[in-house]
Amino acid sequence: SVPDVAAPQTKGTPRLLLMGQRRSGKSSISSVVFHKLPPSETLYLESTARIQKDSLNSFMDVQIWDFPGQIDVFENPNITFDIDAIFGEIGALIWVIDAQDDYLESVAQLNNTILHIQRSYPHINVEVFIHKVDGLSDDYKLDIQRDITIRIQDELSDEGIENAPVNFHLTSIYNHSIFEAFSKVIQKLIPRLGQLEAMLTNLCRTCRFEKAYLFDVNTKIYIATDSTPEDMASYEICSDFVDVVIDFTEVYGSWPRTQSWRARLEGEPWSQPVEDQVACELAEAGMVLSDAQRPIMLREVDRFLALVAIMKEGSYEKMPQINLNVDVVVKGLTEFFDITKPKEVKAAAVVEGRKGQGS
Amino acid sequence: TLKKVKKQKVLLMGKSGSGKSSMRSIIFSNFLARDTRRRGATIDIDLSHVKFLGNLTLNLWDCGGQEAFMENYLSQQRAHVFSNVGVLIYVFDIESRGDVERDLATYVNIISALVQYSREAKVFVLVHKMDLIQPAMREAVFDQRVALVRRKTAEAVSIVRKQKPDASAHPQSPPFPSTQIPDVDLDMQLFATSIWDQSLYKAWASIIHDLVPNLAVIETQLASLGVAIDADEILLFERTSFLVVSKWSSREGERNPYGDRFERMSNILKSWKHTCSKFTGTPRNAEQFSDFEYKMGPNFAMFATKFTTNTYILVCMPPGEARFNSAKLNVAAARPWFRFLDGPPVPMSSS
Ligand SMILES: Nc1nc2c(ncn2[C@@H]2O[C@H](COP(=O)(O)OP(=O)(O)OP(=O)(O)O)[C@@H](O)[C@H]2O)c(=O)[nH]1
Ligand SMILES: Nc1nc2c(ncn2[C@@H]2O[C@H](COP(=O)(O)OP(=O)(O)O)[C@@H](O)[C@H]2O)c(=O)[nH]1
Ligand SMILES: [Mg+2]
Known part of the structure; x- marks a missing residue:
């Protein structure tokens, strides 16, 4: 069959990276979506110390890498990460922001990350999960989303980057929103x-x-x-x-x-x-x-x-x-x-x- | 012969914040577990009459648990609260650290009052909010609490027995010589519960089980139906609470390794009702679905459907189209046999 040019060209198993600050909810998200953990039991999850790899064995195999929040892969004084091994084959980068917490630092770190990967991997979709929005009013949710969007776009255009593939999702593990968001992310990986x-x-x-x-x-x-x-x-x-x-x-x-x-x-x-x-x-x-x-x-x-x-x-x-x-x-x-x-x-x-x- | 309409006084007691009103609103008013977080404390006694099937009414006394109220129940209102009780449900909040002693002391006082005024009452102790205990610890924590509660109950009962029986409470009962205390084995059951899973349905199904009038008739007729249609399992649910009223399994059906399946089915169908009510915008307590069919190829087939006015029936069948279709017809035809579930029975003797 004729290869579809629009489809992402990932060889092997596409990979989703989950990144974001500590306690932002990355491990909770991957446990709830991929291991059916009841949301209330995520309270007992321990902080992730090393990269946790999960896989979705389904109609298509997808790997999900959960990064410990405290690791900065680009500016780490102790270890040099093989950036190519991390970002080389990924289908999308999911960045998790805790909406119930102060998010400025996380947004700054995200901007930094986008700038880094834009240089070598401009096609990677960046999916921003504005997370833990349960309990927040609809108005407040939209305000936060607007604020975060502007902060990212301003930073990127200052660096001369326009139209970077960055998408936003309001999510919570306590309702369907996290599954909806993942659906959207995964759909972009499906050929045809x-x-x-x-x-x-x-x-x-x-x-x-x-x-x-x-x-x-x-x-x-x-x-x-x-x-x-x-x-x-x-x-x-x-x-x-x-x-x-x-x-x-x-x-x-x-x-x-x-x-x-x-x-x-x-x-x-x-x-x-x-x-x-x-x-x-x-x-x-x-x-x-x-x-x-x-x-x-x-x-x-x-x-x-x-x-x-x-x-x-x-x-x-x-x-x-x-x-x-x-x-x-x-x-x-x-x-x-x-x-x-x-x-x-x-x-x-x-x-x-x-x-x-x-x- | 069928027995008449029954009214049952059910006391719901326990410390303030232990979860009494939450569980009541989930079971009988179709609240979602997460909607209970906004509840205020119950002031004094919140009385409700829950019609359960056509011929059983539960007079549910939700007794506000703040200390001042508790003292009042045990003193001024003692006879009023504790007489004619069919069932006492006492709720322990497993997470109330430090306060366990006080909670147990209140419990003991309540058991004493109950034994004094309603010696026939059944007692259900719910060790509640188990979700707050780490999963690996739950069994041990529960067992420990069970042992403690059983000991305290035995002590309380024996103290009441040793006292001269209260003449005003039991005018007919003969005085016992204090050396010869009759063994009052209080009819007591304990359950570990949480509003976040099906454990709540298991406890409440047991609570209502013994109160349902004509249970033996229901069971016999379900069994005849099951055999007639070649089913592997039949569950009968009350329509609002979706508590299991009665059930029947074939020999093969009994081999089912999921021992918790009855409360699980209640929980699943109840949360499905919620989904529907949200989707259609109809009230929580309205009837949400009329028919459900599921055929899993050559493995099994099942259907759940509105049965009588007050009940739903779930039938699990072996695979096979012909068998399935005739079972559906036969279940519909069997409705009249169960009509007594919907109202006071017609007097049988008058003919
Ligand atoms: N209210 C609410 N709390 C959430 C949600 N998702 C996660 N949490 C809570 O946030 C806390 C931290 O979650 P984790 O998943 O352990 O955080 P993490 O990002 O993996 O943290 P590190 O491994 O340290 O990087 C837990 O107590 C979760 O129960 C959500 O959608 N809503
Ligand atoms: N974690 C947890 N919280 C519960 C449970 N049951 C009730 N609650 C919470 O406990 C609080 C007090 O409940 P309420 O029913 O008002 O207590 P009451 O004073 O005994 O009637 C509410 O915030 C409920 O959401 C449970 O099983 N687990
Ligand atoms: Mg209350």
Whole structure:
């Protein structure tokens, strides 16, 4: 296939760097998003002493490097960092600022960092997380964001840098905002994102969905959505629906049933393997909201991804028709990710599949 | 035969700030845990009548825990507060360091008053705010508190027993010779709880479990339904609190290794209700969803649906379209068997 020039050219595994001052919330963020730590338990996290590497093993492998707050990689009297090893292959630099604290020093340090990386790596996206905004009023949040934006832009233009790729996000681990922000960051790493979005937009049109998301099930990051305007409320309800399904999956679907249970199900009067008794081998779920009978549906795409959509009022009766359309899109998505996946992973999946057949 | 409507007096007591009003508003009024941070202290007694199913009303006495109020309950209002109690719930705040002795002393006084005026009452002790204890320490901290509370309870009860029985409180009870104290094993259960996880639902499901009238009838009928539709598990929830009223599991269903799944389901569906209410802009206590279906390929299938006026039912099935569809129809058809959950029963004898 023709390489997409707009896509970031990262070889190997893209890397996200989490940087910012001590206690700004970096480890909390990575524990909540990538390890499902309940936000209240981040109170017990200890200060990070060395670089902590995490990885997102999903439809795409991403590494997340959590830097100790006290380390300044550029002006460190003790150690000289291999700057190229750190920034060479990164997908984005995430800078975390504690909005509940005095942030001037952090902004100064961020400016310094941007100036350094602009010289050698001008394409690196800098994603500023203005963090811990829970408990702050909406007005105050916007004031802070404006203030920080101006401080950074002024500094950069003084140095003659215009249009540096710097983006801002208001985040908190106590609500969906941190997942939303990560979604935006990760989406920029996906090759051919536009094609994914077009598939979802088409699905919404043919099935008359209000909004559709493609979720990474483990992190609840959404990696694509249709072209209708962004809408936090829709993302929240779809994301919570994924949670509901995950919980039911764990409680009722994660332990092996006995042979005799299976034998009874497959015996008279059914006389069929259970696999043939089901209509769809992938997980599928639907929930009808009481207001205006608005349904929400979920369909598993593969072991990492699920499609979640909010349907229009009263469309639950059209489910069979809708399911046919969803089948088609799921097939398309599977092919899309098969192509995107690196060769070794595909080979591994084949081996796994063979093992599955043998048993 | 079906028993009549029941009213139950439930005392909710404990030090000020221990979390009583928070848990009440989460369980019965669908508050979110994080919304409880803005609560003020309860002044005196906050009385509420919670209709739980059609035939059980809980008279919930949320007793403000500031010391002056506590003293008043134990003196002037003693008979008024402690008579006819069905259940006492005492809440210990596990983080109130230093004050443990005083809290225990108050607890002992309350148990004494309870045993004096309502000897049949059940006692539930909630060791609360466990989220504030480091996860690795929780079990040990809880066990230690349990041992302490049990000892104090036994002491309190035996002291009351040694005293001449209060004639005004028990006019009918014969005086015991002081050497021959009858063993009052107080009916007591202890739970570790936090508003931040499902532990609260486990404790409260146990509290209401014994109060639900006609429990045996409900259980028998759930079992018949389960067998008839070939289910692996059935849970019956009260519609507002989503506490588990009753449950049934098949032999295979009982093999489920998740022992905490019932309170977990309450917690999941309750927070889902919240999500919905935020999304649709409808009131917290309104009905939020009518139907939920989940089929996990050849692993299992389940549905949760509005059942009777006051209940939701969750049915976990083996996989299979045909089985699933007929189970849904049969559950809908079984609704009339459970209609007694919605109101005072029709007198059975009159025919
Ligand atoms: N209110 C609030 N507190 C938060 C949030 N995120 C993190 N915190 C709290 O901030 C404190 C510090 O968080 P950490 O994640 O340990 O900070 P860090 O940036 O990793 O610190 P170092 O490792 O020392 O650099 C903890 O008590 C967290 O609970 C948030 O979104 N809101
Ligand atoms: N950390 C924690 N705080 C809690 C818990 N339960 C209640 N609280 C908090 O304790 C405070 C006092 O609660 P409240 O219900 O008003 O106490 P009451 O005086 O016993 O009714 C509130 O700020 C609650 O948010 C819990 O399980 N964990
Ligand atoms: Mg109170």
